Amino acid sequence: MMIRAVIFDLAGTTIDYGNQAPALAIRKAFKQFGVEVSLKELQCNAEWEPLVQIKRIMAEPDVQKRWYIKHPDVSLEEGISQITKWFNRNILEILPQIAKVKSGLPTLISYFRTQGIRFATTTRYTNEMLAKILPLVSEQGFDPQINITAADFEDSADVGPEMVRQAMTKLRIRNAQSVIKVGDTPRDIYEGKAAGVITIGMIEGSSLIGLSQSEFSVLPFAHRTR
Structure with a gap:
């Protein structure tokens, strides 16, 4: 199956290493x-x-x-x-x-562009927060085509799968198996699986580890790779 779109989480996945x-x-x-x-x-x-x-x-x-x-x-x-x-x-x-983009992401986005793969984000940041960070991360090579926030839903308690579906709708993609959801928390994994898309969890720089990049880099190799 050809991948047509990737839907990223923001904090801890694409920006803000360790969700600090x-x-x-x-x-x-x-x-x-x-x-x-x-x-x-x-x-x-x-x-x-x-x-x-x-x-x-x-x-x-x-x-x-x-x-x-x-x-x-x-x-x-x-x-x-x-x-x-x-x-x-x-x-x-x-x-x-x-609002610093995680290492390697701009290169990945460049690859998406050459392959015609679309990309979006889902987040629990508010629209006011997004207005602060999106121009900054765009300057670093990460400019999502669609941004879906839980704040736009009346009940934000369990909107994760719906955010993924709405992103797919705005990207004009129907086949869930041609979409990848990438996140750094169990909630992100749930969102992707519940929406029926391919789901990938990220560990390094994640909210779950909660360490800044400098804190993570000084950990013994065995700790960083276990």
């Missing part, structure tokens, strides 16, 4: 309230939404102690609400700083 932006934005949000969060406390699950991450961190007893030392009259619920607001501001500032 959410963790950086969350850590900065806590710090803006005078609360330091350790790397261990910050460890994020790539499958969770930012609000869930923030709630999990705030549930840590040591984080709660630090919060009440700084803000004795502010409830944890109100703290979560305020931190989430700052996260939403921070992520828009941080995304342009980490």
Whole structure:
């Protein structure tokens, strides 16, 4: 079967090695309230939404102690609400700083062009976030022809397969077996399989590993290849 299109995830798959932006934005949000969060406390699950991450961190007893030392009259619920607001501001500032295309992708895109293979993205970035990063990654040789975001759907909880299908529709491709979905999380794999397309998981630079490129590069070879 000839491959006619590839649908990529964004963070951790094509840009932002290790999907660093959410963790950086969350850590900065806590710090803006005078609360330091350790790397261990910050460890994020790539499958969770930012609000869930923030709630999990705030549930840590040591984080709660630090919060009440700084803000004795502010409830944890109100703290979560305020931190989430700052996260939403921070992520828009941080995304342009980490909007770097992963190594090898521009070469792959050039190959797609010579072969007439179309390419699109699906993401949980909002349209506002996409507006920040798409011009920057385009300058680096990655300019997806179609970009589908979960924010465009009324119920964004389980829209992954539908995003893939919508991308196929906009690419004018009907045969799912002529499409590849590439992602870096179990949710991405589910999205592709549920949509009936060929599905490939990426490990290096993924959200699951969660390491920056410099952190990953200094790992012993056995750790990087296991």
